[in-house]
Amino acid sequence: MYGQVLGGTIVRTYDTSSNTRRGIQPPKKPINIHCVTNLTTYHRQYTTCYWDEAGDSPDTRYSVTMKQDNRTRGHCESQPGQNHCRLSEYADTFSDNMMVTMTAANSAGNVSATVHFDPWKIAKFDPPRSIQVEPLPTSLSVDWEKTDCPRYHEKCEVQCVEEGTNVTIVSNKTSPQRKRTIYVDDVKPCTNYTVAVRCTCSTSLWSDWSARSTVLSALNVSSVPFYLWRRVLERYENGTRRVQLMWKGSFCNLPIEYKLSVDSRNVGLDCTSVLLDGKAHEIEIAAYNNSKMLRHSFLKIPVIGKDMPPVRTPLATSRNGLIYISWEAPPTPVNDYVIDWLTDATQEALPSWERTQETNISFPGLSHRLYTVTITPLYEEGPGQERILHTYAEEGAPAKVRRVSVTKADSTWLTVDWEWVGPDQCCGFVVNYTVFYRDSNGPELNVTVNHPSHQVTLRELQPGTAYKVHVRTHSAAGFNDSDLFHFSTEAYGKAFIQNLVSGVGGVILLLLTAVCFFMLWRRAMNLMVPNPQLSSMAVWSPEKSLKPSFSKNLDVDNSHCETILLCRVDGETDAERCSTPSPTGDWTGDYSAGSGTAEYTGLALSCVISETQNKSLEADRADRRQPSRASPTPCSPYLDQGQHCKHRSDPYLDQGPVCSCGDLLDEPQGPGISEERDSVMESSQQKASPPCPTAMSYVRVDKLDGQIED
Known part of the structure; x- marks a missing residue:
């Protein structure tokens, strides 16, 4: 059976410490504990100890106790917030050991730390006194009085600081003499230096720097840096160059006279800019004091085209x-x-x-x-x-763009160009350019391009619209905006104009092509009509009818002939027919039977009489000479009805039907037949006729445009 608790008492415990309630923690051990014993002649010697707090405890107090040879030699307590205190007695520097105990205590507790020191190593002497500096031709001589170092291992340092710079020269020397001296080399002539000295005794601490002394270094002519230099101002196309001469060298306050010469020829100092040709030259500058040359310097100018490599x-x-x-x-x-x-x-x-x-x-x-x-x-x-x-040295905002222009424009884009900002323009290097643009109603848009690009195309613009444009230059330190410029897009772009021109040109080309095809079709469909004004006539025998021999006055090669119209001549014998002259009387020669040749020009109408037609010549002759004629009947299917087979000014446009070839040589049967022709033919009947073959052939040769037909 388990026991039961029928009653009891609850006991609570509390920390009644006020430090715990306030959250104060016990202190931590101090760190970096070190002590210094000041050995001074004019003041009481003392030892001071220093430390660093390890924690944040504002109410912590520190106490220091120094022991040597198992006895306490000094004690001190610091004030709140201090990190050092001076002991009541100084440390014995001749002792072999020194123990320092430091205790940190507050309301929450305390803690201690112990450190051992060599008394001599924490000893510090007073800085040197009576510093004297004397300038020498190539150095500075620094003297001071001996310190109170009891040992013979004193070591000192001299610090020389060049005025206006951070250049520091430190020299040291060890000497057992009562008066100390150190020589400082590598000093510049005619330069102000600030000099200070500090010393240490064997392994002791370094003393503080002595009081500083300022001195002007002496002039050492041999060590004076004396240089001559030139700066090319301009280079000309003929090889000449204008150079600016300059030199540098410090001679303190001595009165110096300079003489400048180019190729051993003296040059006045009133103008240090000289003009040199493309040849090699030698320039000299010399410094004189009381007519005595102190230093001189040479500079060679190479010939044009013989440049040495750069860095x-x-x-x-x-x-x-x-x-x-x-x-x-x-x-x-x-x-x-x-x-x-x-x-x-x-x-x-x-x-x-x-x-x-x-x-x-x-x-x-x-x-x-x-x-x-x-x-x-x-x-x-x-x-x-x-x-x-x-x-x-410190970059700022770049220069702004001065000029903005549009080099190309269309209906939907503009190419904007601006004068780029070079690296020689103050006050910052351009990194990129930003082009801002907007119309009167739309938002402001921008495009950025990197330097040195100075052109950009603004796309997707509205046709015939005015835009406001400005360019912003950016550097690493800022930006700068150009002035505002106004540009407009084209109302009709090049693409629209090109399409319009192409469409119109296509329509014109199509029309021209149609006209050409129509003309070719008309030419192919229409028969070729001979021109009577370009026709001529020749007569030859049947033996030569297949290969007629034309008159020399007939240009066969360059002429065109039409198909010969065959007609029969009624009522005319061979002698009468052959003796009949040309209606125009233009026979140029005789012909003989069998020859089949004749020369004749100027007649546009002719007939060919075949041998089968000779049978009806006698019967037709009587009828042909009658006063009245019968109505002509067509003799060729190639003559149109209603036209006459008579000689006219244009027989092929208005030809009438004929019944026989005799009608062609007889009286006119229709309009257009020349009376002169009839009279000529009647008179030819009374003339003697030359011998004539039983059958003769007449051919009409007409000039056409592309062929010869016979």
């Missing part, structure tokens, strides 16, 4: 107001490098410059000022090719 990979950067220039040496050995820089690139500006053998240099620069830096290697033969850099 490689030049680079310019800036940081904290300083400009850093660096480069790589060229493959050819170099004596020195000359770096010149200026903020005004005009010819009148005189640049700052330095001559060095290093491959880097730095100099202070002004904010928002563009520096043009030139790096030139100096060879034995003279200066090499230059490399030019542009840089800023």
Whole structure:
């Protein structure tokens, strides 16, 4: 059976510590504990201990106890917030050991830390006194009184700081003498230096720096850097060049007279800009004091076209107001490098410059000022090719675009071009350009292009619309906007005009093609009509009828002939027919039987009489000579009805039917028959006829446009 609790008491416990309620924690051990024993002649010697707090405990107090040789020699307590305290007694520097116990305590508890020291290693002497500095031709002599170092291992340092720079020269020397002296070398002539001294005794701590003394270094003529340099201002097409001469050298306050010469010819100092031709030259500058030459310097100018190689990979950067220039040496050995820089690139500006053998240099620069830096290697033969850099000590907003124009335009796009901002324009390097554009109602749009691009095409625009455009330049430090420009798109684009011209041209071409095909069709469908004005006639015998021999007056090669119309001649004998002259009387020669040739020109109408037609000649002759004639009947199916087979001015346009070839040689039967022809024919009957073959053939030769028919 289990027991049961019928009643009881609940006991609660609480921490009544106020520190716990406030959240205060016990302190932690201090760190970096160290002590210093000041050994001074004019003041009481003392030992001070220092430490760093390990935690955040504002009400913690620290106490320090120093023991030597198993006895307490000093004790001190710090005030709240202090991290050091001075012991009541100083440490014995001749003792072998020193123990320092530090206790940190607050309302929540305490903690202690113990450190051991060598008393001599924490000893610190007073700084040297009575510092004296004397300038020498090549150095500075620094003297001071001996310190209270009890041992013979005193070591001192001299610090020389060049005025206006951070260049520091530190020299040290150990000497057992009562009066100490150190010589500081490598000082610049005619330069102000601030000098201070500190010392240590064997392994003791370094003393503080002594009071500082300022001195002007002496002039050492042999060590004075005296250099001559030139800056090319202009180069001309004929090979001449204008150079600006400059030199540098400090001779303190001595009165110095300079003499400048080019190729041993004196040049006045009132104008340091000289004009040199393309040949090699040697320039000399000399410094005189009381007619005594102190220093001189030479500079060789190489001939045009014989340029030595430049430096490689030049680079310019800036940081904290300083400009850093660096480069790589060229493959050819170099004596020195000359770096010149200026903020005004005009010819009148005189640049700052330095001559060095290093491959880097730095100099202070002004904010928002563009520096043009030139790096030139100096060879034995003279200066090499230059490399030019542009840089800023502190970059600002870039220059703004001055000119914006439209080079091409269409109905839906514009090509915008602007004058790009070069690296020599202040006050920042352009990274990119942003073109903003908008119409009167739409939103503002933009397009960005990287430098050095200075053109962009704005697309998807409205035809015949005015747009407002401005260009913004961006640099690493800011931006700058150009003025506002107004441009408009074309109402009708080139594509529309081209399509319109192409359509009109296609219609015209189609019409011309149709006309050409129609003319070709008409020409193919219509028969060729001979021209009577271009016809002529010849007579030949039947033996020659297949191959007629034309008169020399008949141009066969260049003529065209029509098919011969065969007719029969009624009532005419061969003698009468052959003796009948040409209606126009233009026979040019005789013909004989069997020859079948005759020469005749000028008649556009002719007949061919075959041998089968001779049978009816006698019967037709009587009828042909009667006063009245019967109505003609057609003798050829090729003659149209209602036209006459008579000679007319245009017989082929108005021909009448004939019944026989006798009608062609008889009286007129219709209009258009010449009376002159009848009279000629009647008179020819009374003339003697030449011998004639039993049958003769007549041929009509007509000039056509493409063929000869007989």
